[in-house]
Amino acid sequence: MTSTVPPLSLPEPLELLKLGERTIFLRQSRPHTVSHPPLLLLHGWGGSSGYWRPTLAALGHDRHVIAPDLPGFGDSPPLVGPANAEALAEVVVAFADAMGLEQFDLNGHSFCASVAIYVAMRQPQRVRRLALSCISTFRSERERVIVEKIHHVMALWMALRRPWMARSRMFYRTVGRRFFYHLPKDDAILREAFSDFLKMDRRTALETAASSGDANLNPTMTRLLTPTVIIAGRQDKIMPVVGTPEVARLIPDSRLFWIEQCGHLPMIEHPERYHQILRDFLDA
Template sequence: MPDIRVGDIRLHYEEWGSGPPLLLLHGFPFSLAIWSEVASRIGDAARVVAPDLRGHGRSDKPGGPYTMEVLAQDVLGLADALGLESFVLGGHSMGGYVAFRVAAHVPERLRGLVLVATRAEADTEEAKARRRAAVERIQREGKAGFVDEFLTGLVSDRTRTDRPQVLEQARAVAEAVPEHVLVACLQGMRERPDSRELLTRLHVPALVLVGGADRVIPPEAARAMAEALPRARLVTVPDAGHLPMLEAPEATAASLRAFLEGLRA
């Protein structure tokens, strides 16, 4: 369970397996823990490195800003500190937004790209208004009500019925994130740039993975990313919602492992 100094903060990260490096970035408001079931199934297909992004998990939790650019610079600092000259980069949800910024800075270092339950478009005005309302609610009432409502639509109905422990696991991780980090990340996501044009310039193999019952990322958003990326494959995980790595870890890991093994062929 190592920590490393990156710029002005201490980042916590964990590693699994052996092979070419794979950097996995978690989404909002979670931690590297969401990747553990998948990462442990990768085996020798990759050396998986998953950090707790600043403000999350066991990493430092300074004041803002928490823009996608700030988070991306942390990730680049981690890669440099670990000597990862080239790597496959994966991101879930907000982690995907961070991955886009990393890719924009160092496309030459990417061996591949894995985009899980994320989208390339910037927030619409309606989405920005929802995030603004969420910020105001947290500042007014605290985080409990926001976290409850946020988690409600995150998993599929099947997961909620058959694997209720998944939602409880997600809740435990989300509730540990401080209010100032929730607010700063919501503001950072609201102001993130549009990355659709960037995708057309990323000529590396890519895996776009989405849950078949994801209420947050519509299938057409995932399909649009796969079509924009020159060398992408789209995989839909049946009966999974916005957290396929927790809801269907076996299927998610199998798709990821097949993608990684294809890079070696």
């Protein structure tokens, strides 16, 4: 079955930002008037700033919305050192400094929801509100091992990737069924998402996947002081939904919203519902 997911809006051009020796590519909105704090968007594992284009369009008319390609993803070169959630959080803080963001709202998706958690923990005076999209965690050591294994399988996909995969409609639609409850009618969405996957730096993919069972993450959640919203797709096949309520339980000032008949990319599959929840939370 296919969905009525609208085609992605015309892309904001990729821009380049130099962070010392490091290069970060980004997309951003340029509103004529700004009435809300800036919003920083962090894509997930295997993604890029590209799939935030619906969010840039939906929320960028009256606020500065910024979506970087994190190191090793999209068009940004990889880190020289270790690539894990805490290392990427350091990059996000440096990126916010370079963009002149004194205080901002932060939205992290999938793997990079954990990056957003570390940023909020380190910079509580700067992160005004925190959104975590399609996040899960483990309730026991057994579940932590299962999460690790799931991400190891994803890393195996990475190791086996081949250029022909992006040209095979059967292949990228088969993979797409893991990410969407209903496949989009527009194949361009699936091709672009799979193109991001093929761009991902191999070492970054393996190291970030290996850090998915981070034992420090749950204790960090319990110490968060930032008001937090958790938005999840009820039929997410990438992040185990049984662990999502545990995130809401661990974070003191948090609220969980489910989107029904939705997979791992709610900003694309159910943009109106997703952006309404996000806007209501940020503007409350």
